[in-house]
Amino acid sequence: MFTPESVGLRDYLSPDSRGRTISDAHHELSLSESYRTTCVTTGVQQLAGRSVLLAVSGQLLSALAMIEIDGVVRRMLLCPPDINPNLIENLIKEAEIDAIVTDEPQRWSEAGINVLTVHFPEPTDVRQKTERATDWLMLTSGTSGAPKIVSHTLDGLCGAIHVDGTSQGTAPVWATFYDIRRYGGLQIFLRAVIGGGSMVLSEPGEPLTDYVARLVARGVTHISGTPSHWRKFLMSGSVSHFSPSYVRLSGEIANQAVLDGLAQAFPSASVGHAYASTEAGVGFAVTDGREGFPASLIGQHSNGVEMKVVDGSLHIRSKRTAQAYIGRDVAALMDSDGFVDTGDMVELRGERYYFVGRRGGIINIGGLKVHPEEIEAVINRHPAVRMSRAKSRRSPITGSIVVADIVLAANGIGRERKIRDEIISDCRDQLAPYKVPVVISFVETLDVTPAGKLARI
Amino acid sequence: MSTRSKIMAAIKRIAKEQNISLPRLDDDLSLNETGLDSLAFAILVARLEDDLGIDPFTISENAMALLTIGDLVRAYKNVHA
Numbered sequence: 001m002f003t004p005e006s007v008g009l010r011d012y013l014s015p016d017s018r019g020r021t022i023s024d025a026h027h028e029l030s031l032s033e034s035y036r037t038t039c040v041t042t043g044v045q046q047l048a049g050r051s052v053l054l055a056v057s058g059q060l061l062s063a064l065a066m067i068e069i070d071g072v073v074r075r076m077l078l079c080p081p082d083i084n085p086n087l088i089e090n091l092i093k094e095a096e097i098d099a100i101v102t103d104e105p106q107r108w109s110e111a112g113i114n115v116l117t118v119h120f121p122e123p124t125d126v127r128q129k130t131e132r133a134t135d136w137l138m139l140t141s142g143t144s145g146a147p148k149i150v151s152h153t154l155d156g157l158c159g160a161i162h163v164d165g166t167s168q169g170t171a172p173v174w175a176t177f178y179d180i181r182r183y184g185g186l187q188i189f190l191r192a193v194i195g196g197g198s199m200v201l202s203e204p205g206e207p208l209t210d211y212v213a214r215l216v217a218r219g220v221t222h223i224s225g226t227p228s229h230w231r232k233f234l235m236s237g238s239v240s241h242f243s244p245s246y247v248r249l250s251g252e253i254a255n256q257a258v259l260d261g262l263a264q265a266f267p268s269a270s271v272g273h274a275y276a277s278t279e280a281g282v283g284f285a286v287t288d289g290r291e292g293f294p295a296s297l298i299g300q301h302s303n304g305v306e307m308k309v310v311d312g313s314l315h316i317r318s319k320r321t322a323q324a325y326i327g328r329d330v331a332a333l334m335d336s337d338g339f340v341d342t343g344d345m346v347e348l349r350g351e352r353y354y355f356v357g358r359r360g361g362i363i364n365i366g367g368l369k370v371h372p373e374e375i376e377a378v379i380n381r382h383p384a385v386r387m388s389r390a391k392s393r394r395s396p397i398t399g400s401i402v403v404a405d406i407v408l409a410a411n412g413i414g415r416e417r418k419i420r421d422e423i424i425s426d427c428r429d430q431l432a433p434y435k436v437p438v439v440i441s442f443v444e445t446l447d448v449t450p451a452g453k454l455a456r457i
Numbered sequence: 458m459s460t461r462s463k464i465m466a467a468i469k470r471i472a473k474e475q476n477i478s479l480p481r482l483d484d485d486l487s488l489n490e491t492g493l494d495s496l497a498f499a500i501l502v503a504r505l506e507d508d509l510g511i512d513p514f515t516i517s518e519n520a521m522a523l524l525t526i527g528d529l530v531r532a533y534k535n536v537h538a
Contacts, residue, residue: 438504
């Protein structure tokens, strides 16, 4: 779509914004000067109006390529690094991709599609202009099944950022545990670009202590991640010397234990949890330090977001939701009234709604149903527990029963027997009998998916 | 511990956890009369699978026809042998 007033990412990087940088573990590049450089070997104008797969191995080069091709291409499909290679051929077909932008051209030589190589930025005299509103295509980060492609506009992606406003005073330094090619990470990258700050990128495989040392060295003030990311962080004991002023959790249920853990670790920070998903966009943020959200948010328009609960599932309507699923034979993203069904189940207790789990994740125990998250919430309240995962185990009698894997904090090691009894007793007090784990196993670690969510097999 | 005593210990532990008062566990006591519900049996079978390494209910179709405590013990012993 051509609109003369379209604003692209490059338009937020004016020459008078000095000293803004973006860095990973190996390089630091200037964001302020990026309008004077190019990463695309043969010139970005070749990509005008194309549908582009952005398949760059690292986040730093991806970030610069996003800035450069936004507002030039028709579509940009962000390819996260962990994508199953077997799925890519189909994604290319569904998104009608006709050009690939990559730093690994040999990998795509068989694709039969125009391949453009990106490299570290070089100075250029060409001043590329924003020509159109590019569709931003992203993959859903579900914990099971093939990813779906959803289409956003830059305007929609930035909806919550404009509402929050740009920060006053010292420019923020942003960081996130997410990859910026995922919705949660992209939100932080966009905040850094639009809000006038700098950004520190995560590095796959980098030890947490090294990452935190970089966050400290670069003076990171604003940081986000999933509750699983943060539990791992709290477990690592790398907190010392790191004192961000803004800490956010999103992507999974933030329960009281992890909120309290972060409030304790960062006493001077604003610790909050945000509700967002690739399909529904940013819904709201909660900064009162408590899990769940005030019931008053349901039914009202606040900051352009309207929410309702239908059959226990949170539905969201706003300009920040994705536009549509992309591909043949895809389901409708929203209902006829424009609401996106998030599939995130909530329960009203008193004046507050609490997230109880995903609609698809329910365990059925002889006809009685439970969300694993509900059990984990009880287990995670035990002071010696760092992470837990409740899951289904096949049963010849009831179809399924519930078992739990638990990672202990350092203060729990060696006291397993006592802790097991205490947890079972807590579960009995707070849960119906069929929800109490039948077997509890203590494990060293629990897997977290590349999207930062607890892996549920 | 013998298979029988492991089974008996597991039943007693579950009964205690579920606040079920058990009658005397004689061999000819019918499983219905133990007071254990299907959830309690599901727990029993899972724990015995972990303890003994076997699950006769999944291995044998006949296991579902168990009637008494004695049948239950034999089902585990037979698979074991």
